[in-house]
Amino acid sequence: MVNNGYRVQFNSALGPYKGGLRFHPTVNLSVLKFLGFEQIFKNALTGLNMGGGKGGADFNPKGKSDNEIRKFCVAFMRELNKHIGADTDVPAGDIGVSGREIGWLFGTYRAQRGRWEGVLTGKGGSWGGSLIRPEATGYGLVYYVDHMIKYATGGKESFAGKRVAISGSGNVAQYAALKVIELGGTVVSMSDSKGSLIATDEKGFQPDHISAIAEIKVQRKPLTALENHPFKYVAGARPWKEVGKVDVALPSATQNEVDEEEAKVLIDAGCKFIAEGSNMGCTIEAIEVFENHRRANKGDAIWYAPGKAANAGGVAVSGLEMAQNSQRLRWTSEEVDERLKGIMKDAFENCLATAKEYVTPAEGEFPSLVAGANIAGFTKVAAAMRDQGDWW
Known part of the structure; x- marks a missing residue:
């Protein structure tokens, strides 16, 4: 099975690109461009230093075993890690990407890049996550x-x-x-x-x-x-x-x-x-x-x-x-x-x-x-x- 993965980095005038990752069969470049465009202005309204972006893949987690989902997260992050970083682009979860998937993605990033940094949000409370996030x-x-x-x-x-x-x-x-x-x-x-x-x-x-x-x-x-x-x-x-x-x-x-x-x-x-x-x-x-x-x-x-x-x-x-x-x-x-x-x-x-x-x-x-x-x-x-x- 082959899936397409994407990351749209839309605007970083206010800070690092920021927006969720979505795993859903309806994901395509057009959908992510629109969501990333909306994310720019939502992030601006928070008053925090965040730009706008969006990403994901047309992978459908439904009907997959936990191990199949974990393996997809690993494969996805092996490519995505080249384009993100704490001061570059900080993805989060979205549809189909919960705290569990964030953990697998973060572990792969850390293994690939050889360092710990706040490159994803929605992390577990004991390894960099924030209280009140859910x-x-x-x-x-x-x-x-x-x-x-x-x-x-x-x-x-x-x-x-x-x-x-x-x-x-x-x-x-x-x-x-x-x-x-x-x-x-x-x-x-x-x-x-x-x-x-x-x-x-x-x-x-x-x-x-x-x-x-x-x-x-x-x-x-x-x-x-x-x-x-x-x-x-x-x-x-x-x-x-x-x-x-x-x-x-x-x-x-x-x-x-x-x-x-x-x-x-x-x-x-x-x-x-x-x-x-x-x-x-x-x-x-x-x-x-x-x-x-x-x-x-x-x-x-x-x-x-x-x-x-x-x-x-x-x-x-x-x-x-x-x-x-x-x-x-x-x-x-x-x-x-x-x-x-x-x-x-x-x-x-x-x-x-x-x-x-x-x-x-x-x-x-x-x-x-x-x-x-x-x-x-x-x-x-x-x-x-x-x-x-x-x-x-």
């Missing part, structure tokens, strides 16, 4: 939305008392759910590729339910295993049409999981805040529905946050892992979490201020966070390139 994307998503809620309500409201619909059941969805519960919100849904699990009582999902879901995911079982608890499983459906009244929606599964019709359903259900935990969780048509509602309703509009800002917490903590590796230090969970909170606060304020500066809203109209995120990321990278003489 939780970072989900936690960061909730921190970002918390700032949206507080700004939109003049500080009068928070997650407390909010009904929150979440899609997905992986790391992002699990930790977003736990943080929502911690902040006083009620999680009313989660999902997998086969359907949605909807809470049937007022308490919604509890931490022990999230732990059960995590165990189910490790065992690679469907969420139907939790049916007939205080939940119902709706096969073949995403959560958005099934949850009823909802205040916050957090698509956290995959791309294009909220379409135009579902966007309208969410608005009709009273949803005021939607933020992408997944990359490009909303279709272009859905985003236009949200943006049109924002323009038309001014002070009573829905707030939409794109993934490049809202889910940047994961790559932000990867950047913090790089910093810890450079200093040969290990920060506590509390230190990393505080830095993550600061990064997500700065990202929200940057998107908000940029939208106000470049996309002047009508009187009383909410600023466009999607425009703010796109412009803020681009202008930061463009300014660095100009300062470095990349164009005149």
Whole structure:
């Protein structure tokens, strides 16, 4: 069997190339170029010194033995090691590349290059990894939305008392759910590729339910295993049409999981805040529905946050892992979490201020966070390139 491997190094004006490695049969050069382009601006919004890149292979881990996956990681890194380094390009995990695969890739890099350096992020805690990294994307998503809620309500409201619909059941969805519960919100849904699990009582999902879901995911079982608890499983459906009244929606599964019709359903259900935990969780048509509602309703509009800002917490903590590796230090969970909170606060304020500066809203109209995120990321990278003489 022959597989094609890739690494797209897109822009390093702000720092070493940074972006995940994806093992999936759909991987090709075109997909990775697009993902790498998006990664440039997401990384810029963190405020950390990271450029943008992406990589992976059209290798399908499904149906392979552990040893076959390990051997592929070794073969892949034997070539990739020539092009990466702690100050050159620092890959991370992505679809099909978990902490286990990062370990095999890192061990091969160390054997090939004969030195230990922070060349990959998402490493094990005892050999250079950062605390809070598994939780970072989900936690960061909730921190970002918390700032949206507080700004939109003049500080009068928070997650407390909010009904929150979440899609997905992986790391992002699990930790977003736990943080929502911690902040006083009620999680009313989660999902997998086969359907949605909807809470049937007022308490919604509890931490022990999230732990059960995590165990189910490790065992690679469907969420139907939790049916007939205080939940119902709706096969073949995403959560958005099934949850009823909802205040916050957090698509956290995959791309294009909220379409135009579902966007309208969410608005009709009273949803005021939607933020992408997944990359490009909303279709272009859905985003236009949200943006049109924002323009038309001014002070009573829905707030939409794109993934490049809202889910940047994961790559932000990867950047913090790089910093810890450079200093040969290990920060506590509390230190990393505080830095993550600061990064997500700065990202929200940057998107908000940029939208106000470049996309002047009508009187009383909410600023466009999607425009703010796109412009803020681009202008930061463009300014660095100009300062470095990349164009005149």
